Amino acid sequence: SSHEHKLNFRQSKEACLSYIQDALLQKQWKRAAEFLTCYVESLEKDYSREQIGPSEMIWRIGTEILWHHSQSSMKEFNCFMEQMKTLGVKRYLKVCLEHVFHLLCNGQIDEAYQNLSLAESWRFGEQTAIQDKEMKLIEAYRGLLDYYSWSKQKNILLEHSEDGFSDLAVEQEMHSYFRKAAVSLKEIIKIPGVWDIFVKCYVDLLEFYGDHNEARQVLNEYAYNSKFPANPNAHVYLYQFLKRQGESKKSLISALKILHDIVPSHELMIDFNTMLQKSKKRKKHLLGLEVIFAALDYAGWKENAKAWSCLARQVKQIVTSEKHLDWIKQEWNSRKDWWPAFHFSRFLAKRNWQENESLSYEKALVAGILLGKDCKYFKYVSHQGCKAQLKRFRMLKKFVNRHNPVYLRISG
């Protein structure tokens, strides 16, 4: 009967699909390709209205096979993609994008550009929300490629101007690339998302043409608009822009302060700490101490010698001046129950000593002050250092012994 036939058809289709899946997952591309040719037949007979119809499957599986198949070529791939584009209207833009991505990854920038322009001009009825997004992405990528052309022209122009030429045609071409790139890049970075590369390129364009206000506005929007995700890069770009613009220390610090609030473990925290240390204000010094303590809370900073030397320097400063010991005390209070095991265990003392002597020196200084001269870490490292007849370790021992009462005041 026809029902039975349908059922059998469906079953064999599913079995075929599972064979393909199996072959793909075991990287047996040839086998998968053979099964796929069988599966293609199902496309002709399939009238089901399932969400994921076989045409999408064929596109996905076929693409995957053609990526890896030893005998596939770019020409075949392009041909396949063109066919896939005509298979489903709803998927047209998506397939175009993926095709472009593949071309880009294979260095075929011009072909990719052509495809993008073609896709941009595609219209079919009313667009769905997803299609709208895809269209925006296509435009943005086209803008990105325009940007690369622009920067290529710019480089040519700069080279020429060094030689004393000025090529009007090249310059005009460059400007037209700028206009095209700017228009489409501007569009996408308005929509909430992660647009690092687009923002960077757009800002570069604006800066070149001297539109700093617009650039600042874009970067501020990207960093501070609450609809956008809390992307640390947005703040980094803003900070870098401000630095390039030669802005005041104050605005730089305030930019980094926000970065510190959202990502205390960011690598810029070392710069931030140094900047704060150089400041004359006491409040900034306190902030610097907080920043470096907070950074060292993170597992990723555990063996960062730079950070430890920042902390050691600041702690040493405070101890020798005997002012603001309460700062250390305050920071130490929330850490004293776990930093000893996290940073200053005997095991770590041994390992740090073996692997990075200067790290162990900085850490031993901090440990000696925070935990006293009887702390395991300090004892082991200073002992090893003295045994190895290193002068600075002897100095370290002396320093810590002299300032041992500080430890009582901090922990008390």
Place this chain on the structure above:
Amino acid sequence: MEFPAVLFPSYFGAGPPREDGGPAPVAGWGEHGQVLEGGPCRRQAQPAFVPRRGATGERWEASDAAAVPVLLPSAGCWIPSPAPQDILYRGGLCKKLRASKSRATLDFARQLGHFFVDHPEDAFGSLGQLLHKNFYLGNSMLKVTLCPGITVLFPTHPLAILNLCPLLLGCPRQHLASRLRWFSHLCRDWLFEVPLGLLADCLHEELMQQWSNLLFDDSLTGGALAWLPPEDGGTPVGRLVYPGGKAMNHLYFQDMVLEELPRARGSPAQFELSGRVRQVAAARVDGEDFVGVRSDYHCGVWRVPGRTGATPTPLQVIRTDVPASCLTVSPHLPGELSVCTQSGTIYLWSVETGLQQLRHDPQTMFFRDHSPWRWSDFTAHPRVLSCADRTGLQCLDARAPKKCHFDLFKVGEEAGCQQGERVVLPMYLGRAHPSQYLVTTQFSVYVLDERLPLVPVLKWAHMMKAPPLFAHLMPGNPGRSHQVLLGASRTQELLLLQYRGGSRSACQLAGTPQKLQSIMGCLQHLPTQLPHRQHLLQQRLAAPAAGLAATLQEDGPHKSMLVFQLSEAGDVFCQRLTHKAAQPPAPPSRDEATLAPGSSPLFEAPASSPQGLGAAALRYRRWLRALSRTCREPPQHTWHPSLSQRRLFTRRDLEGPAGPSSLQRQMHQRLRQAMQEGSRIQHWEPLAIQPPPLPQTPELVGGPDPLSARLTAAWAGDWEQWWEERTSFSVAQRQRALRERRRRQKRARGRRSLSASFTSSLTYQSELSELSDAGPPLLSPGHPLILSQEGSPPAGSPAVCSPPASPAPDEALLSSQSLRCRGIPKERRKTLRDYLSVWAEGPPEPPEPPGSQASQLCIPSSQSQLSSASQPRRKRPRMGF
């Protein structure tokens, strides 16, 4: 701790997931996702792009055709957990329902029937005992005529009635037993110990629970297998931590020597725990391994010193009121763990300072979900823990858990989730990158970066058939790709993914995902067994996976990966993947050849091996031999015959009355007449007004035994008088009964040794098959004495559960008089007698003192069900409370 300077572009939206949903079978293929400029420039002034997915990865190839067992099967047979066919309704209706994609139908009636058979003592126990003591009907039937024409025969022993119940309730052939239905209708009010409604409720609840467990059992999340790698630069001896034993309540620490195939060295350190081990988690801090073990109501932590051969020391155990759903070990601080319970509480557990409650919230975080499952793990900051439920992940600071927290992952538009997507397993990827996190859902796998919350830095649809409950990370060296293994439980799927980036460059999925061999996959390579053994083997190998562990092994230029997989049966299988340094353009793939059906390269002699067989094949030989040894001989005491109760009632007994009674005939006639005339029947009385048909006094078929007498008296209404007579009479009678019993016991002791000497197992087995009529064994094996139901034990015989103390019941059976009464031919009587004496005594082979036999017979029913391995019938799910 660098952050990638440029991230892959992506949209970011807030809100619930998009409308489109459902699993996409191939959604993970053929997509680059996004591209980004990066990588080395090929041509000048030409940007080079890298894809988010589709970059080349490392190449790993399986070195054997199948996973190989690393440990010998543990002693004692494994009891498979219920399968869908055990719980689901079978039959035509089912097919129809399935065709219409409706929900599965649970076979409630069958389960209830199973319950009565498996746990008669729970269902009817004390009632049976009560009746047993006080009712004695002799060896006869009690015939009660309820109204003219309907006669019901009570078998004299109440337990006989009990055994009918499953037949009555879940009876597939009800049309055969309409009379029995009447019977059940009569007695259902008084027969059950547990009220039927309540029992049904509980059973239904249990059934639903079992079914949902079958669909998705989240208690296994995280996996119960851990690998403690060897110390850096030390001898290549690692440790495998896994549960074992019949109830999976033993914890083993086994030293493993890493050779071509890992080999167990010495015997494992073993700990017996008070619950089934659900999860084993391990982390190495300061050169010491900390192993956390979770069972439902207990969590424990062990410390394993780094040097080889050091014994693991248990440190602390906590008990929870609500089942714990998660236990993770801190990779930062020694002796710190995080525990979650199903009540929505999250604790930071420090061996030194005890438990600190971080959060208690029975509600889920982002939207309402019914699942009580919670998870928690550590993050880059040792004082910040992540907590997860099915709807997402949050990070909270243990120092101020109420104030300081942020959302890390939300099932919603933020991460581009599908509708119905739920978090299955979160895992901290600290060893790959301090701020990375893995989240798996039933559809996709996400890599998150704490520094960029809510936006997954990587997302890929994994296309696995079952949700990945286990994951294992093998960090690559800086600049290399990290390997992530995902494992599913029910389908045993294993998937190897590679990704790189996170610090300098943005995260990228490298290479194509690769399917690794599952335990089940080795079946096709094994030599064919006898059908029955093949079935057992298949069942064993198809057991759901229960854990996953892996390790990278670098031996000079050779790099290999060992993947361990634990099954619910307690087997640990291992496979080795070797790293292929360069990717040759198109090597003739070995796998493609081996996949041809029927070929089994595992057992083909490799040219290099002088012994003729590979190490893997030898392993298999040994494992198969050990398996058949453990499973072939069921422990002796669990041997039991199966009996049919079809003979309880003879055909004649079950026959209905010859025709309608005169009253009925009269009624029929009247009705017909009224219909013909078109008149009404206003009064249903017969024409001549008769007294209402009172139930007649029961006829006594057998002798006037006490119970019959009492019932008769009660029926007639002068029960009190009977009692008066009885009490005056009973003292003397009880004394007489006691004396009688002692005499019988004495006699029985003498006879038992005798019967044991001439009864061979062979004879009674053959007799048995005649007796049992090949019907399903409806008797609970734990209580073989139920057989004596037909013979009526004398008043005051002990409880059902302690049979050997009194051979009295079979005494009554064994008398040739009683056998003759039953119409058993003379030549059969002896065999039956022998057989029944065996029943009372247990298997005759080892002539043991009666005391030890008592313990043999009264084994708990769960154990005795082991013997079902020798039967073709599948074990029923245990529906115990």
